[in-house]
Structures are given as C-alpha cells and as structure tokens.
Amino acid sequence: GRHSMLPRHVQRLGRDWITHWNGSQILALNSPVSSCMRWAGHYPPWASFPLPIAADFSATWRFPPFFGPWRQFQNSNWHLDSYTQSCCFHLPNPSMKSEGEEPLTKKRKLSGQDDISTPEQQTDLSNQKEVSCLSVAQNEEKHGSKKGTIKRHWEYFCQQSKTMQIAKNKGSDQSSTGSEATFDFTVMSYNILSQNLLEDNSHLYRHCRQRLLFWTYRFPNILQEIKELDADVLCLQEVQEDHYRTEIKSSLESLGYHCEYKMRTGRKPDGCAICFKTSKFSLISANPVEFFRRDIPLLDRDNVGLVLLLQPRFHCKTNAAICIANTHLLYNPRRGDIKLTQLAMLLAEIASVAPQKDGSFCPIIICGDFNSVPGSPLYRFIKEGKLNYEGLAIGKVSGQEQFPRGQRILSIPIWPKKLGISQNCVYEIKQQPKEENAGEKLEAAKPDNTQEIVIASEKSSSKLRHHFKLSSVYSHYFPETGIPEVTTCHSRSAVTVDYIFYSAANDDTDDQPGAKDSFCGGLKLLGRLALVTEKDLWTVNGLPNENNSSDHLPLLAEFRLIER
Numbered sequence: 001g002r003h004s005m006l007p008r009h010v011q012r013l014g015r016d017w018i019t020h021w022n023g024s025q026i027l028a029l030n031s032p033v034s035s036c037m038r039w040a041g042h043y044p045p046w047a048s049f050p051l052p053i054a055a056d057f058s059a060t061w062r063f064p065p066f067f068g069p070w071r072q073f074q075n076s077n078w079h080l081d082s083y084t085q086s087c088c089f090h091l092p093n094p095s096m097k098s099e100g101e102e103p104l105t106k107k108r109k110l111s112g113q114d115d116i117s118t119p120e121q122q123t124d125l126s127n128q129k130e131v132s133c134l135s136v137a138q139n140e141e142k143h144g145s146k147k148g149t150i151k152r153h154w155e156y157f158c159q160q161s162k163t164m165q166i167a168k169n170k171g172s173d174q175s176s177t178g179s180e181a182t183f184d185f186t187v188m189s190y191n192i193l194s195q196n197l198l199e200d201n202s203h204l205y206r207h208c209r210q211r212l213l214f215w216t217y218r219f220p221n222i223l224q225e226i227k228e229l230d231a232d233v234l235c236l237q238e239v240q241e242d243h244y245r246t247e248i249k250s251s252l253e254s255l256g257y258h259c260e261y262k263m264r265t266g267r268k269p270d271g272c273a274i275c276f277k278t279s280k281f282s283l284i285s286a287n288p289v290e291f292f293r294r295d296i297p298l299l300d301r302d303n304v305g306l307v308l309l310l311q312p313r314f315h316c317k318t319n320a321a322i323c324i325a326n327t328h329l330l331y332n333p334r335r336g337d338i339k340l341t342q343l344a345m346l347l348a349e350i351a352s353v354a355p356q357k358d359g360s361f362c363p364i365i366i367c368g369d370f371n372s373v374p375g376s377p378l379y380r381f382i383k384e385g386k387l388n389y390e391g392l393a394i395g396k397v398s399g400q401e402q403f404p405r406g407q408r409i410l411s412i413p414i415w416p417k418k419l420g421i422s423q424n425c426v427y428e429i430k431q432q433p434k435e436e437n438a439g440e441k442l443e444a445a446k447p448d449n450t451q452e453i454v455i456a457s458e459k460s461s462s463k464l465r466h467h468f469k470l471s472s473v474y475s476h477y478f479p480e481t482g483i484p485e486v487t488t489c490h491s492r493s494a495v496t497v498d499y500i501f502y503s504a505a506n507d508d509t510d511d512q513p514g515a516k517d518s519f520c521g522g523l524k525l526l527g528r529l530a531l532v533t534e535k536d537l538w539t540v541n542g543l544p545n546e547n548n549s550s551d552h553l554p555l556l557a558e559f560r561l562i563e564r
Contacts, residue, residue, distance in 0.1 A: 148540040149547050156527045158560075183312045183320070183561040184526065185280055188231035189367035189500050191328070191488070191552035192222050193544065194238040194270035204490040204551070207542050215243065218549035223251055225548075229529070229556055233310075234275040235326035235367035241269045248273075262288040266302030272326045272368070274308050284309040284321060289349045291330075291342040298415060301330050301338055305346045307353050309362075312561060320362070320563045323354040327368040334405055336397020339371065339378055340389070340464070341415045347425040347466045363523045363561060364468055366501040369552070372398035373495055374476035374484075382501055383470055389414070390462035400495075412462045425466040473500040473528050473557040485531035488552045489543045494534035500555050505562050522562055529556035 195215040198205065205213060212218070226234065234257065239248060241263050249259050258278050263271035276283075289305035305327035312320055327346050330338050346366075354361045372378040376399030381387035389397075390412065395404025413423065422428040476485050476496055487498040505522025531553065537543060543551045 148545065150532060150536065150540055150553075152532060152553075153530050154527055155530050158524075158526045183314050183563075184558060185232040185312070185561070186230075186556060186558045187233045187235065187324070187365055187367065187500060188226075188229060188554050188556045189235045189237075189326070189498055190222075190226075190554040191237040191369045191498060191550060192239060193218070193550040193552065194240045194268075195243065196240055196269055197238060198551075204492055205544070206491045208544055212544055212546060212549070218544065219243070219247060221547060221549035225554060226252070227255065229554060231556060232277045232280045233324055233365075234273070235324065236273040236275070237326070237328040237369045238270045239273045241271065244271075244273065258283060260286045260306060260308060262304045262306045264302045264304050265290050265292045268302060271304055272306045272328055274306050274324055274326050276308070276310060276324075280313055281310040281322075282313060284311050285353065287349055287353055289327070289346055291345055293419070296416060296419060298338060298341060299419075301335075301342075303328055303330050303342055305342075305349065305368075307346070307349050309353050320561060321356070322561065323350060323362055323364045325350050325364070325366045325368075327366075327370075329369070329371050331371045333371075333398055333400035334395045336378070336392075336394045337410055337414050339398055340381070340387075340410075341419070343370075343378065343382070344415070344421055344425045344464070345419075347468070348421045348427050351426045351467060361468065361503070364470070364503040365523070365559070366470065367499070367555075369488075369498050370398075371400065371497050373400060373497065375399060379499075381464060381466075382499075383472060385466050385468065385470070387464045388462055389464065400497075413460050423461050423464055425464065469503055470501040471504040471525070473502065473525060473555065474531060478533070483533050483535075486534050486537060486553070487531060487555065489534060489537045490551045491542070494537060494542075496531075498552055498555055500557050502557075502559065524560040524562055526558040526560055528558070529554070531555075 195218070198213060234252070239261065241261075244259075244261055249261070252259055252275050256277050256279060257275040259273055259275040260283075261271060261273045263269070274286075285308070287307040287309075289307060291299055291301060291303045291305070293299040305325060307323065307325045310322045310324060312322065325346060327342075329342050332338070350364060350366070351361075354364055356362055366382075370378065370382075377387055377389065377392060377397050379399070389410045392410050393404060394408045394410055395401060397410070415421065420427055474485060474496075477483065478485065485496055486494045487496045488494070502523045502525070505524050540546075540548070543553070
C-alpha cells in the first residue's frame with residue numbers, strides 16, 4: 001500500500017548533491033532529455049521538501065499524506081513517466097532554496113584559503129556541471145523550446161536605410177552622388193557579462209535559474225545574438241580574458257571580424273574589445289587607455305578604454321577615417337570624481353587620435369557602459385560638451401542613486417596637474433612663460449587640437465569642456481508614454497547605463513553645442529534597434545534569461561558616413 005517515509009539522513013541530503021536511490025538508480029525530473037535540472041519551479045508549493053523517488057516504484061505506489069491531495073500533484077509539474085535510468089537528477093546549490101533565490105557565489109580565491117577539495121577536483125566538478133548544462137541548451141534548441149523572447153524592432157530614420165536593411169545589401173555597393181560620398185555601416189555596443197563578475201556578484205541574479213548562468217550555456221546564446229544582429233563593428237565590455245583567448249576571439253574571427261582587446265590592469269580578468277568586419281574596414285591604429293595611475297591616488301581603479309582608428313573600404317576623393325572608442329567606467333555610485341577623470345582620459349586619447357591633416361576631427365563613435373543614467377551631470381557633459389561642477393556632490397555625478405550617500409563636494413580641480421590633461425580634456429604640455437606677462441593665463445592650441453600649452457600658474461577652473469559634438473543614438477524615453485528605456489536589468493535595478501554616442505553631421509543635429517566645430521563630414525543616424533521597458537524585461541524573467549544571456553541588452557545603430 002503506502003510507501004514508507006524516507007530516512008532522515010536522506011531527507012537532510014545537501015541540495016547540491018546528486019541523489020542516488022536504490023544504489024545505481026539516478027533519476028531525472030520533468031525532462032526526458034535534460035541532464036541538469038533545478039528543483040525550483042519543478043515541485044509543487046505544498047511540498048515541504050523535494051523527495052527523491054526510486055526508479056523501480058510499483059504501479060500501486062501512493063504518496064504519503066504530507067505530499068497533499070492527488071489532484072494538486074496531478075496539476076503540478078511532476079511527470080512520473082519521464083523518469084529514466086539514464087538521466088541525471090541534479091539538486092541545485094544550498095543558496096537556491098526556491099525559484100528566485102540567488103545562485104552559489106564562487107568567489108575567486110586570490111589568497112590561499114584552505115579548502116577540502118583539491119583544485120583538480122573542483123575543476124573537474126565545475127566542468128561536469130557546465131558540460132551537463134551545455135547539453136541542456138543543445139537539447140532545448142533541438143526541440144525548439146525557445147520561448148519568452150524579447151521583442152525588439154528596428155526603428156528607421158531614413159527610407160533608404162529601410163530598403164537597404166531589407167535587401168541586406170552589405171557589400172561594397174555604396175551610393176555616391178556628386179561631391180558627397182556615403183558609406184553605411186552598423187555598430188553594436190554590448191556588455192556581455194563576465195562570468196567571473198557574475199559569480200562574484202551572485203546576489204544580483206537571484207531571479208535566475210542556475211543552469212542559465214553557466215558560461216557554457218551563456219556563450220552560445222551571446223554568439224548567436226552577435227551572428228543574428230551582424231554588426232560591422234562590435235564594442236564589447238566585460239570580456240573575460242581567458243574566454244576571449246580560448247573562444248571569443250576565434251569565434252568572431254570565423255565570422256569575419258578582426259579583434260582588438262584591452263584587459264583591465266588589476267585583478268579583475270576582463271576588459272574591452274573592439275571587433276570590426278575586415279570586409280568593411282581596415283585598421284589604422286589601436287590605442288589602449290589605462291585609467292590606473294600608480295602615482296595618482298585618485299586613479300587607483302583598474303578600468304580601461306580602447307580607441308581604434310579605422311579606414312572604410314570604399315573609394316572616395318580623400319582618405320576618410322572613423323574613430324571608434326569603447327570603455328567601461330567605474331561602477332561605484334559614490335565616486336563621481338573617478339568617473340569624470342576616467343572619462344576625461346578617454347576623451348583626451350580620442351582627441352589625440354581623431355584629428356586629420358587639416359586639423360579637423362574625423363567622425364567619432366563612443367560606445368560603452370558608462371555606469372551613469374540619462375540626465376546625470378556626467379551624461380550631460382558628454383552630450384553638451386561642458387560641465388560646471390562647482391558645488392556638485394560627488395555622489396550625484398552619475399545619477400545612479402536617488403539619495404546618494406557620498407555628499408562630499410568635488411574638488412577644484414578634480415584631478416591633479418601631473419595627470420597631464422587640461423580642463424578641456426586634451427593632453428597638455430606645460431611651459432614657463434618667456435615674456436613679461438608671466439603669471440597670467442596663456443593658452444595656445446595647436447592646429448590639430450590635440451595638445452594645449454598651459455602656463456604652470458594657470459588659474460584653476462571648475463568648468464570642464466571637450467571639443468566634440470556628440471549625440472546619443474537612443475532617446476532614453478518612449479515618446480508616447482514617457483516610460484524609460486532600459487539597457488540593463490537584474491535583481492536590484494533596471495536602468496540605462498549603456499550608450500552609443502556619435503559625432504552627428506551638421507544636418508543631422510543642428511542644436512548640438514559646437515555645431516560650428518570643424519569636422520570632416522559627419523555621421524547620419526539611419527536606424528537603431530529599439531530598446532524595451534523594465535516591464536517588458538520582467539515578462540521574460542529579467543536578465544539574464546533563457547534566450548538573453550547577459551544582464552545587459554545589445555545596442556545597435558546604423559550610420560552613414562558623409563564626407564564632403
């Protein structure tokens with residue numbers, strides 16, 4: 001009649017163990033093909049604990065009273081006919097007590113703490129788990145179980161762009177009429193979520209099923225996104241060095257990309273990468289930027305940037321070039337002083353790379369995770385080209401916190417003079433005055449706008465400037481409703497922190513400050529991949545989810561290079 005209660009030592013089995021029942025029988029739950037499944041979401045809410053069951057149960061077997069009414073069991077996700085001897089019955093980590101709780105944190109052991117298991121055993125166990133979860137992803141794809149996909153559409157600003165997008169004509173047949181040559185290309189910015197950072201910050205992913213967080217599950221999804229969006233230029237953040245070396249670089253090269261990479265300077269093993277289609281561009285120069293300076297206490301963080309100068313592959317009267325920059329600024333909401341200094345260092349490098357022979361700047365695109373929200377002082381500085389930070393609280397620079405805890409006021413100047421960057425965000429060379437006007441402020445700009453000669457006694461100013469005329473690809477709010485667009489979403493927040501800024505052609509954005517600055521042509525925004533709202537993302541359980549394997553969404557825009 002009734003099945004006897006399980007022994008207490010079986011009930012107390014750790015949730016991260018493989019449960020064996022009757023010696024050799026290993027069972028699977030609710031999936032005839034999956035070899036790595038979670039308990040959460042697969043047992044009824046009235047069950048006090050998950051119960052392993054023998055494979056050789058009889059047809060007359062009945063559940064004990066504590067499992068609740070049979071009708072509830074029938075309506076649950078349990079399917080007895082899916083149990084097979086060849087499948088693996090995997091219980092998740094102790095921290096994942098139910099759906100929505102956090103995965104196991106796998107902190108990197110930078111100092112040699114004692115551990116029971118050997119590194120070889122840990123690696124072997126991790127590999128077994130990841131290989132098992134990879135088979136899940138492959139089986140799900142084979143059975144066509146892709147569901148809960150985020151719906152994003154392409155927004156066109158030009159009818160010709162729409163025609164070209166539909167035709168998928170991405171070859172060398174670029175339109176050229178009169179004295180104006182055009183070159184169309186697409187740019188993606190994507191924070192792909194470093195696996196190391198994911199595991200070190202597991203509290204941000206409590207809502208995720210654990211199997212979706214393994215790199216062996218995530219990377220095929222990320223690569224598939226890149227294939228489908230098929231951008232001509234990729235700006236990737238949080239690219240883990242070992243994954244880049246063993247998988248990412250070779251995978252992207254097989255898709256026709258040339259890759260440049262800059263790893264962070266500290267202990268975090270991730271960095272920024274810029275990859276471009278060799279059929280569309282050739283590389284002129286690659287310029288990494290390290291924000292860490294050992295001799296400057298303010299710059300004690302290991303964030304980096306990368307600036308590329310690319311040559312489009314199309315025939316025109318003059319040698320056009322495009323400057324592509326990629327960065328991931330410091331996250332800490334209370335260190336706006338560091339964020340602004342890192343941004344100034346990136347802008348100074350761009351200013352040294354982008355000038356052309358006639359002294360004008362080539363078209364510029366700046367991508368990245370800026371860890372700042374729309375409308376914040378840092379955001380306004382990028383778009384408006386100026387910022388008076390006198391009296392500005394250090395915790396309000398990025399706008400990440402509604403009630404910032406860091407109320408210290410930004411110092412004037414923010415960074416020391418020995419950094420060698422002026423308040424105009426260009427590299428400077430200091431000289432002593434030679435004439436009688438010693439002690440007075442004297443600034444003389446070189447024709448290429450890349451350096452400034454500044455007298456040592458220059459008066460400190462609280463006004464930051466840069467020479468670029470930048471627009472944002474995205475408007476950050478839906479015009480019909482005013483609801484914010486979202487680029488990142490996890491257990492704690494859903495906001496916009498990722499951007500694509502570009503130097504607009506004069507006829508593209510007339511009201512931008514610096515519209516009369518000297519640029520070689522410019523960029524016209526033809527279209528963009530629409531973003532979504534926070535509500536939209538939670539309909540697919542936020543990020544990462546089954547189909548989107550980062551906690552950020554990829555940004556994608558199509559531009560036309562206009563050379564006059």
